[in-house]
Amino acid sequence: MTRQWWKESVVYQIYPRSFNDSNNDGIGDINGIIQKLDYLKELGVDVIWLSPVYESPNDDNGYDISDYTRIMSDFGTMEDWDRMLQEIHKRNMKLIMDLVINHTSDEHNWFVESRKSTDNAFRDYYIWRDKPNNWESAFSGSAWKYDKTTNQYYLHLFSQKQPDLNWENPDVRNDLFTMMKWWLDKGVDGFRMDVINFISKDQRLPDGEANNGKLYASGHSYYMNGPRVHEFLQEMNQKTLANYDIMTVGEMPGVTPEQAKLYTAESRNELDMVFHFEHMDIDSGPDGKWDIKPWSLVELKQILSKWQTELEYEGWNSLYWNNHDQPRVVSRFGDDGAYRVESAKMLATTLHMMKGTPYIYQGEELGMTNVRFNKIASYRDIETLNMYEEKINEGAEEKALLETIHAKSRDNARTPMQWDSSANAGFTETAPWLQVNPNYVDINAASAVADPNSIYHYYRKLIALRKKYPIVVYGSYELLMPESESIFAYTRELRNKHLLVVSNFTNEFVHFEIPKDYLKATKIIGNYHERNEKLEQKLELKPYESCVYYDADF
Ligand code: GLC
Ligand code: CA
Numbered sequence: 367m368t369r370q371w372w373k374e375s376v377v378y379q380i381y382p383r384s385f386n387d388s389n390n391d392g393i394g395d396i397n398g399i400i401q402k403l404d405y406l407k408e409l410g411v412d413v414i415w416l417s418p419v420y421e422s423p424n425d426d427n428g429y430d431i432s433d434y435t436r437i438m439s440d441f442g443t444m445e446d447w448d449r450m451l452q453e454i455h456k457r458n459m460k461l462i463m464d465l466v467i468n469h470t471s472d473e474h475n476w477f478v479e480s481r482k483s484t485d486n487a488f489r490d491y492y493i494w495r496d497k498p499n500n501w502e503s504a505f506s507g508s509a510w511k512y513d514k515t516t517n518q519y520y521l522h523l524f525s526q527k528q529p530d531l532n533w534e535n536p537d538v539r540n541d542l543f544t545m546m547k548w549w550l551d552k553g554v555d556g557f558r559m560d561v562i563n564f565i566s567k568d569q570r571l572p573d574g575e576a577n578n579g580k581l582y583a584s585g586h587s588y589y590m591n592g593p594r595v596h597e598f599l600q601e602m603n604q605k606t607l608a609n610y611d612i613m614t615v616g617e618m619p620g621v622t623p624e625q626a627k628l629y630t631a632e633s634r635n636e637l638d639m640v641f642h643f644e645h646m647d648i649d650s651g652p653d654g655k656w657d658i659k660p661w662s663l664v665e666l667k668q669i670l671s672k673w674q675t676e677l678e679y680e681g682w683n684s685l686y687w688n689n690h691d692q693p694r695v696v697s698r699f700g701d702d703g704a705y706r707v708e709s710a711k712m713l714a715t716t717l718h719m720m721k722g723t724p725y726i727y728q729g730e731e732l733g734m735t736n737v738r739f740n741k742i743a744s745y746r747d748i749e750t751l752n753m754y755e756e757k758i759n760e761g762a763e764e765k766a767l768l769e770t771i772h773a774k775s776r777d778n779a780r781t782p783m784q785w786d787s788s789a790n791a792g793f794t795e796t797a798p799w800l801q802v803n804p805n806y807v808d809i810n811a812a813s814a815v816a817d818p819n820s821i822y823h824y825y826r827k828l829i830a831l832r833k834k835y836p837i838v839v840y841g842s843y844e845l846l847m848p849e850s851e852s853i854f855a856y857t858r859e860l861r862n863k864h865l866l867v868v869s870n871f872t873n874e875f876v877h878f879e880i881p882k883d884y885l886k887a888t889k890i891i892g893n894y895h896e897r898n899e900k901l902e903q904k905l906e907l908k909p910y911e912s913c914v915y916y917d918a919d920f
Contacts, residue, residue: 367840372556372613372638373682374839375412376718376829377462377725381690382419382441383427384782385728387794394782394793396442396450403453405811409731409822410829413460413613415558417690419447420466423473425527426505426748427780429464429560430471434545451553460555462613467542468561469528476541477529484516490535493521493567500573501585506752508582521571523564523589525748533565533598546606556612559637562599563618563629566592590620596628599636608635615684615723616640623676630681639682639723644669646692656753656770663871666699667845667854674721674843674856683722687713688730693778697736705873705910706733706809711824711893712869712912716854718828719867719914721843726825728783732814733821736778737803740768746800750775786812819895827891835890835916837863852876853907862918868905869912878905887917 386398396419406414418428421436428438437444454461470477479488498510498519503526510519511526521530531538546557567589574583599616607614614637616629621642629636648665651657677683687695696702700709710733718724739745742754742764750771757767772778777800784806785792791806803809814822832838841858852872858865866884870876880903892913905913 377413377415378406378411379415379727381417384780390795392794392796392798393440396446400450400453407457410826415462418464425525429466430528431466432471432473462556462558463554465557466560468564469530472527472529481513490532491538492529493532494518499571500583502582505749506756543605550610556614559616562616563591564589566594591625603635614638619643623673627681639684641684655774658773663851671845685717685720685722686725688727690779691776693774694734694736696733702735708893708910710821712910715912716869731822731825732809737781738772745777747776784810786810837865853878864917866915870907870910873909876907878907884915887915890914890916
């Protein structure tokens with residue numbers, strides 16, 4: 367396995383709308399990010415992944431791009447962006463941009479042209495058909511929209527304002543590659559590629575299998591990891607990525623480890639790593655994310671461990687609990703009440719001691735929690751609003767829907783970053799575009815930075831350990847006690863060095879039998895400070911306790 371800077375890095379994701387508002391219009395912006403770069407440097411992260419800041423009508427908060435080479439005015443100007451990049455590089459950090467190229471906005475000039483007539487030069491930049499198939503959009507309803515000008519339908523896997531690009535058309539690919547080169551030449555250090563495994567559609571566009579009389583069906587098997595996706599990515603790599611020292615991560619719903627190896631094996635020259643969703647799906651039933659079911663630790667361990675071992679020799683993992691689309695992890699897999707601090711640290715330990723590149727989503731380092739707005743009007747996310755409307759029309763109860771939204775809405779991740787205990791959490795001095803979580807009075811960066819025992823400082827230590835011990839980055843992985851319903855324990859090994867990671871996922875005391883070889887090991891981090899440095903054979907773990915032991919000797 368080769369050494370690479372991006373394998374040794376920790377990435378921090380910024381969702382710019384919610385990060386920091388410098389001009390008090392209620393919306394986070396680029397100058398607001400610049401003001402907080404020292405905070406990020408202090409935390410110890412190496413790379414910033416910036417969610418889209420391109421020109422966009424904001425149907426999906428910037429994931430609907432109308433001009434790839436301009437900055438959305440809400441966020442500032444290109445001069446601001448240039449200065450931000452300089453300031454990031456000055457601090458020895460790197461910047462990766464979000465690249466949304468499965469679709470554009472319907473206000474992108476290509477689409478404005480495309481919809482004008484069937485013989486327009488840009489017609490084939492998108493996917494037009496006389497008749498829609500039965501695919502369902504990720505944001506509810508049909509994935510096809512009728513356009514009366516030309517009496518045809520266009521495909522939109524996401525919102526109606528996000529028409530899918532037609533990657534079969536070489537002009538589309540060339541234009542996108544030219545745009546990517548433009549950003550790379552400006553000095554960006556890589557890309558996070560939005561739903562990049564959706565770009566190749568089965569050209570027959572067959573109906574999906576409809577469930578119990580439902581109108582729409584999933585078309586996943588016809589566009590996730592589609593027929594030409596590897597060919598397209600290899601072409602992209604050759605024409606753009608290969609010429610720069612950058613990192614790439616592909617967002618890939620529905621990807622399996624077998625496919626991930628094809629996307630990330632170094633010999634194949636596609637991408638560096640992928641985001642899979644298997645661990646994010648463990649609390650979803652057969653009807654998808656809103657069909658909430660209880661999750662099990664045994665399954666969580668089985669999934670994460672499978673990815674660890676499958677990508678041991680080939681490819682590379684990204685490690686994450688959170689992003690702008692997911693509920694807050696401490697509310698989801700931890701305890702956001704009495705054990706918020708302990709469980710946030712425990713979850714961080716469990717993830718950051720694994721093999722792969724860790725990602726921290728803004729506010730995760732503070733243990734920010736889900737929010738519970740009590741009326742739908744407080745929500746902004748298009749996925750949430752569309753689902754709500756659809757279900758209300760089908761006769762669902764508002765109260766039950768709100769419960770679901772409290773658990774799963776993307777707005778859980780998007781409430782403004784909690785900087786301090788002043789009004790609006792110090793995010794803005796006016797009404798923010800999405801209300802702050804009222805718990806900002808207690809949970810905020812100012813108090814976390816001031817408290818040496820905070821979650822924030824714990825993340826700093828985890829990041830520092832990754833830098834200090836190569837075993838954390840490159841060691842092999844082995845799961846212990848796969849059947850335990852309370853403990854997540856694993857070991858790492860690199861050239862006779864060993865690491866033991868033990869986490870209690872419950873709010874009860876549990877016992878853990880230390881493997882004999884580790885009895886001489888030393889604790890290098892843990893979330894309860896009373897714990898002895900030396901190991902006893904039988905460890906009694908406190909609620910949500912997590913510890914890491916290191917031994918260089920056996
Ligand atoms: C990705 C993004 C999500 C967006 C969707 C469509 O899943 O992470 O925020 O809505 O793609 O671009
Ligand atoms: Ca602003």
